Amino acid sequence: MNFEAVIGLEIHVEMKTKSKMFSSSPNGFSREPNTQVTPFDMAYPGTMPVVNKAAVINAIRVANALHMTIDRLIRFDRKNYFYSDLPKGFQITQQFHPIGREGYLDILDRDGKVKRIGIERIHMEEDTCKQLHFASYSLLDYNRAGVPLIEIVSHPEMRSGTEAMHYVEAIRNIVVYTLTSDGKMEEGSLRCDVNVSLRPFGSDKFGTKVEIKNLNSTKNIESALDYEIARQSAILLSGGQVQQETRRYDEASGKTVLMRVKTDAVDYKYFPEPNITPIRISEEFVRDAIDTCPELYDSKKERYVSLGLSPVDAAIILDNLAMSQYFDKALGDGKYAKTVSNLLIVEVNGYLNKNGLTIEQFPLQPEILYLLAKEQEGGFTHKQVVDMFHYCVENEGAKPEDAINALHIAKQSSDDSLVLSFVTAVLDANPQSIADFKAGKDRAQGFLVGQVMKMAKGKVNPGAVAKVMAEELKKR
Amino acid sequence: MKEINLDVLKDAAHRLLFDMSDEEYETLLSEFAVLTKQMETIGKIEGLEDYEPMTFPFECETTYLREDEPTTPLSREEALANAGSTLDGEIKLPKVVG
Numbered sequence A: 001m002n003f004e005a006v007i008g009l010e011i012h013v014e015m016k017t018k019s020k021m022f023s024s025s026p027n028g029f030s031r032e033p034n035t036q037v038t039p040f041d042m043a044y045p046g047t048m049p050v051v052n053k054a055a056v057i058n059a060i061r062v063a064n065a066l067h068m069t070i071d072r073l074i075r076f077d078r079k080n081y082f083y084s085d086l087p088k089g090f091q092i093t094q095q096f097h098p099i100g101r102e103g104y105l106d107i108l109d110r111d112g113k114v115k116r117i118g119i120e121r122i123h124m125e126e127d128t129c130k131q132l133h134f135a136s137y138s139l140l141d142y143n144r145a146g147v148p149l150i151e152i153v154s155h156p157e158m159r160s161g162t163e164a165m166h167y168v169e170a171i172r173n174i175v176v177y178t179l180t181s182d183g184k185m186e187e188g189s190l191r192c193d194v195n196v197s198l199r200p201f202g203s204d205k206f207g208t209k210v211e212i213k214n215l216n217s218t219k220n221i222e223s224a225l226d227y228e229i230a231r232q233s234a235i236l237l238s239g240g241q242v243q244q245e246t247r248r249y250d251e252a253s254g255k256t257v258l259m260r261v262k263t264d265a266v267d268y269k270y271f272p273e274p275n276i277t278p279i280r281i282s283e284e285f286v287r288d289a290i291d292t293c294p295e296l297y298d299s300k301k302e303r304y305v306s307l308g309l310s311p312v313d314a315a316i317i318l319d320n321l322a323m324s325q326y327f328d329k330a331l332g333d334g335k336y337a338k339t340v341s342n343l344l345i346v347e348v349n350g351y352l353n354k355n356g357l358t359i360e361q362f363p364l365q366p367e368i369l370y371l372l373a374k375e376q377e378g379g380f381t382h383k384q385v386v387d388m389f390h391y392c393v394e395n396e397g398a399k400p401e402d403a404i405n406a407l408h409i410a411k412q413s414s415d416d417s418l419v420l421s422f423v424t425a426v427l428d429a430n431p432q433s434i435a436d437f438k439a440g441k442d443r444a445q446g447f448l449v450g451q452v453m454k455m456a457k458g459k460v461n462p463g464a465v466a467k468v469m470a471e472e473l474k475k476r
Numbered sequence B: 001m002k003e004i005n006l007d008v009l010k011d012a013a014h015r016l017l018f019d020m021s022d023e024e025y026e027t028l029l030s031e032f033a034v035l036t037k038q039m040e041t042i043g044k045i046e047g048l049e050d051y052e053p054m055t056f057p058f059e060c061e062t063t064y065l066r067e068d069e070p071t072t073p074l075s076r077e078e079a080l081a082n083a084g085s086t087l088d089g090e091i092k093l094p095k096v097v098g
Helices: A053-065 A161-177 A218-237 A283-291 A297-306 A311-318 A321-331 A337-355 A366-377 A382-394 A400-407 A416-429 A431-438 A443-455 A462-475 B006-015 B022-043 B076-080
Strands: A003-014 A077-080 A090-093 A100-108 A114-126 A130-133 A137-141 A148-154 A190-200 A210-213 A245-250 A255-261 B090-094
Touching: A003 A161, A003 A218, A053 A100, A053 A114, A053 A148, A053 A161, A053 A283, A090 A114, A100 A161, A114 A161, A148 A161, A161 A190, A161 A218, A161 A297, A190 A218, A210 A218, A210 A255, A218 A245, A218 A255, A297 A311, A311 A321, A311 A337, A321 A337, A321 A366, A337 A366, A337 A382, A366 A382, A366 A400, A382 A400, A416 A443, A416 A462, A431 A443, A443 A462, B006 B022
Parallel strands: A210 A245
Antiparallel strands: A003 A148, A003 A190, A077 A090, A100 A114, A114 A148, A130 A137, A137 B090, A190 A210, A245 A255
16 A cells, blocks of 8 residues: 655744843853843743744744735733743743734645645744753753744645755745744754654545654755654554654664654643733734845845856855855846856855855955956956955955956957967977877867967967867868 | 642642741631632623633733843843752753653
């Protein structure tokens, strides 16, 4: 029997606001423990939640990017549970009235076809404190308690690990390019819980679902699901039953491992949060949040491709938000986009990798990269421009013209008559090489071009020389 | 409804780490007796199940959202002042997972 996988995802995204969801405590990553805490975050009596405007704006932008209906009345609810990661004894969330309902995201399926995945809801809530567990004790750091979160819940409409991976990548692009979150799975600012069950093809009933946690990269999502689908298939084919359980992905073995068997669902006794009066947001507020949203990934990609970049090059630049911001500045009037992108992908990335730097630490102003691209398109060779590039990087404030003067770089001529005079002279002086070429030794042509470059002292364009040389060789 | 007796209160106090005197238990018990009686009285009203639970005393809305401006947090000493036990700037507690 053939089975179909039914996959749904819950994604938690930590927002990179300056302050927390309901308190004005600073919100930052990896500071000293328990130093970004206000009395509210520790649930001191009498403290009250006050909703962060930037968090609402972020949620509106993400909801809009996911084509969702946005609720104009912001309401919160309490999720009650007693655990050490939650000092209040409840989490403030949006159980009954999520800010966004029913949207979708278009992704590529395993065969590269566009597939639309429905999104049930997105809502705002607060993160819990960070717990570290040791053999005989646990440690609590409240810096994370109260950090604003967006939870994005898909419909169970994905059918393979690849689709789930593409879905998470697309969500990450949205939260990164709306400047909502840095979207780093490895640092936990984008966390993913996956639900997967199997059913016979053609059935509309759901099988028993298994939840997978501890997925810290998009690649792991694909691998974990591929493994889990095979595991559940094997159980069902041997006549067994899949247990409702929570598993975690073990990266080293590439397998999912049992964490706990699910018993009855916990009753969180949800009720409306009485300490937050419902907040009415105006049409103008919603419109403004959407209109001022930074350009999204897909739109940028389309723009880059329209400027002449290949989709692959556009994706390389867009993989890093700061890189694409640098590229946007280096684009200038967009005339030399392709050359700018080549310099960025090859030369700038090479320099960054070699020196262990990020693009934020790169010393060259993007406007200089634009000028370098302009020089290349204006007749200097790529090699000459690379020399200028290194000069400008190493000499703060230097412009290409400074590099030209300092390195005595001369523009190469593509003037046909000048090139032809050199080519003719070299051919006349090297009859043996012509004979070798005619006898099928292609290397002879390279030798002859090299002789021309030597004779012209590098002042002619090698591309033009090669072209004229080929034509002249045919005539001899 | 669960009966509020001395055992229930002692169990709750124990879970919440409250240390209470016998007198305080007596006071609480008598207060709960009044509350329970009031609930029973309200419970006798007919058609009560037709009413939605109320969260706010008045149906009102606001438009206020806090600007995203951080303020100075507590010092770590202040933040940890009420913790029973600490280690390396973190709150230490008995192991909470199996």
